[in-house]
Amino acid sequence: MITAAFILTxxxxxxxxxxxxxxxxxxxxxxxxxxxGYGDVGCFGHPTIRTPEIDRMAAEGQKWSSFYVxxxxxxPSRAGLMTGRLPIRNGMxxxxxxxxxxxxxxxxxxEEVTIAECLRERGYATACFGKWHLGHLPQYxxxxxxFDEYFGIPYSNDMSAGGGAPxxxxxxxxxxxxxxxxxxxxxxxxxxxFIESHREQPFFLYLPHTMPHVPLHASEEFxxxxxxxxxxxxxxxxxxxxxxVLQSLRDNGLSSKTLVVFSSDNGPWLxxxxxxGSAGLLRAGKGTTFEGGMRVPTIxxxxxxxxxxxxxxxxxxxxxxLATSCALSGADLPANRTLDSLDLAPAMFxxxxxxxxxxxxxxxxxxxxxxxxxxxxxLKTRHPxxxxxxPESHDPPLLFNVEVDPSEQRDIAAKHPDVVxxxxxxxxxxxxxxxxxxxxxxx
Ligand code: MG
Numbered sequence: 001m002i003t004a005a006f007i008l009t010x011x012x013x014x015x016x017x018x019x020x021x022x023x024x025x026x027x028x029x030x031x032x033x034x035x036x037g038y039g040d041v042g043c044f045g046h047p048t049i050r051t052p053e054i055d056r057m058a059a060e061g062q063k064w065s066s067f068y069v070x071x072x073x074x075x076p077s078r079a080g081l082m083t084g085r086l087p088i089r090n091g092m093x094x095x096x097x098x099x100x101x102x103x104x105x106x107x108x109x110x111e112e113v114t115i116a117e118c119l120r121e122r123g124y125a126t127a128c129f130g131k132w133h134l135g136h137l138p139q140y141x142x143x144x145x146x147f148d149e150y151f152g153i154p155y156s157n158d159m160s161a162g163g164g165a166p167x168x169x170x171x172x173x174x175x176x177x178x179x180x181x182x183x184x185x186x187x188x189x190x191x192x193x194f195i196e197s198h199r200e201q202p203f204f205l206y207l208p209h210t211m212p213h214v215p216l217h218a219s220e221e222f223x224x225x226x227x228x229x230x231x232x233x234x235x236x237x238x239x240x241x242x243x244x245v246l247q248s249l250r251d252n253g254l255s256s257k258t259l260v261v262f263s264s265d266n267g268p269w270l271x272x273x274x275x276x277g278s279a280g281l282l283r284a285g286k287g288t289t290f291e292g293g294m295r296v297p298t299i300x301x302x303x304x305x306x307x308x309x310x311x312x313x314x315x316x317x318x319x320x321x322l323a324t325s326c327a328l329s330g331a332d333l334p335a336n337r338t339l340d341s342l343d344l345a346p347a348m349f350x351x352x353x354x355x356x357x358x359x360x361x362x363x364x365x366x367x368x369x370x371x372x373x374x375x376x377x378x379l380k381t382r383h384p385x386x387x388x389x390x391p392e393s394h395d396p397p398l399l400f401n402v403e404v405d406p407s408e409q410r411d412i413a414a415k416h417p418d419v420v421x422x423x424x425x426x427x428x429x430x431x432x433x434x435x436x437x438x439x440x441x442x443x
Contacts, residue, residue: 025122025202025329026302027258028115029191029249030321031242032081032206034074034131034156034213036297037268039280040235044297046278048227049235053243054299057262061301062310062348068317068359069266070340072286072293072387074133074156075099075441076362077265077318078208082114082134082145084322084334084341088362088434092134094441095365098287100133102161106440107135108145113334115322116146119204122331128152129190130183130208135440138171147206151190153178157210157217180217183210184234188241192248199252202329207245208265209238214272231275246301256304259328263318264296270385283408287387289361289368289378290408300348312347314354315371320344338433360430363391365439370427374403375416377423396420 038044041051043058044065070080071087076099079085079092087093090112100107108114116126127149128142135141136154143150151169157180159165164177191207211217211234218233222240226232242262249255268277270285279285279292286293298316300306323341326333333339340360346352361369368380368391378398380391399413399420413420 024257025124027203027205027249027254028119028124028325028328029205029245029258029260030081030207031245031260031262032078032130032208033238033262033264034209034211035266035269035277035286036212036235036238036264037277037279037285038282038292038295038297039278040212040268041239041297043299045280046228049232050226051235051239053239053246054262057242057246057260057301058299058309060303060308061260061299062306062312064298064300064312064316066313066315067263067296067298068294068315069264069296070317070319071362072266072288073098073363074131074213074265078133079108079112080340081265081318081321082108082116083112084115084319084339085112085337086319086340086360086362086434088365088367089338089340089437091437091440093362093365094439096439096442098364098441100135100155100441102136102155102159104135104441104443105137106443107137107140109440110139110144112145113337114145115325116142116204116206118146118322118326118331118334119202119329120146120148122329123202124329125194125198125201125203126206127190127194127203128206128208129187129194130206131156131210131213132208141168141171143170149194152187152208153183153210157183157213158215180210180215181219181223183217184237184241185219188244191245195245195248195252195254199254204325209241211235211238212277214269214275216275229274231277235277256302258302259305260301261298261321262301263298267293267296271387281407284382284384287363288382288384289363290381290384291376291402291406292384294359294361302348306348307350310350312354314347315356315359316344316347316354317356317359320356324348358426367427367431370423370430371402372423372426374401375419375423376400376402376408377413377420377427379427397424399423
């Protein structure tokens with residue numbers, strides 16, 4: 001798996017300390033929505049979308065209110081989650097194309113090591129049910145990246161190579177066009193079957209929903225029922241799915257040995273107007289490096305281990321799920337490469353602060369912003385809605401205190417030249433550690 005091209009240095013402070021090997025191997029479940037905004041669930045403040053199951057998950061678990069994805073659009077965000085590496089390191093973000101398309105020839109390179117590969121090596125059963133979007137050609141599909149099973153739409157549900165979006169099982173297309181009103185329920189059915197059949201063996205279940213990415217589709221049971229309209233119908237159906245997955249874990253006696261993470265791949269798709277979601281009090285949405293593009297509603301759940309109703313205000317990221325999963329399971333971290341992944345377990349268990357104090361915000365192959373502690377510096381920004389427009393450069397950069405001002409409304413750069421200088425230095429150090437690689441999205 002490791003080639004000469006990947007003899008890279010490990011950045012000090014960016015890799016979790018070697019954990020003592022845990023006695024038990026917890027199951028790990030990641031429920032990942034598509035384009036669900038920070039403000040789109042009840043426990044993160046939505047006034048009319050009803051999410052009793054997600055709210056219960058938060059009440060029994062832990063809210064992370066400064067949790068970030070690796071990029072503000074699908075493909076690079078998912079590459080970051082799967083590998084614990086910023087997508088700039090493996091060619092999964094590009095100045096030429098935003099994400100992978102059905103005519104793309106590229107995908108997540110084989111030499112990348114995914115969470116699924118780390119955990120499978122440690123004896124876990126692994127499955128992915130839902131949207132992959134890390135390459136749809138046979139050499140890039142989930143079963144080439146550590147998953148025993150795959151069922152889902154391999155890219156976004158608005159994409160088609162002719163004949164509509166395909167539904168796949170393993171490497172085979174089994175339905176085209178897929179009936180999108182059924183996918184949330186069918187992914188959930190697969191997840192529950194997988195949980196039941198692996199109750200005696202540790203497992204990693206990745207459940208990346210196709211929804212609420214546009215075009216929106218809800219089943220008969222939910223269509224026309226939410227006060228928020230079709231977008232609400234779709235989110236409420238995902239809420240039911242979350243409830244079914246957690247209930248299946250309880251019914252199989254697995255709730256005390258399973259970590260479940262609920263999150264979203266990027267912020268709301270604002271140009272879709274009422275068919276897109278809401279970032280709540282955060283600025284802008286999908287495609288931008290404002291908080292609304294990359295800070296996502298996130299909940300960790302592990303009854304008896306994570307304190308019920310707890311709340312972490314410090315930073316965390318989907319990038320950290322790899323190091324956290326390795327630490328919890330005793331799996332080896334991928335060797336001989338730079339990781340951007342930190343073990344969140346101490347913060348999750350209330351035993352310490354989150355190790356993450358810095359976040360780099362990339363879009364289209366370019367670093368646009370950095371957060372360090374409470375401060376966030378923007379070198380460039382994109383239009384909040386029409387993010388396809390060329391970015392605007394800021395010199396001097398914009399500086400916000402996102403703890404005092406999470407909506408990024410009050411630029412304080414002029415008052416804090418020392419902070420601006422420090423953050424420019426942080427960017428320079430980071431950029432000196434990034435090696436150019438082949439652009440996978442432009443192939
Ligand atoms: Mg998305």
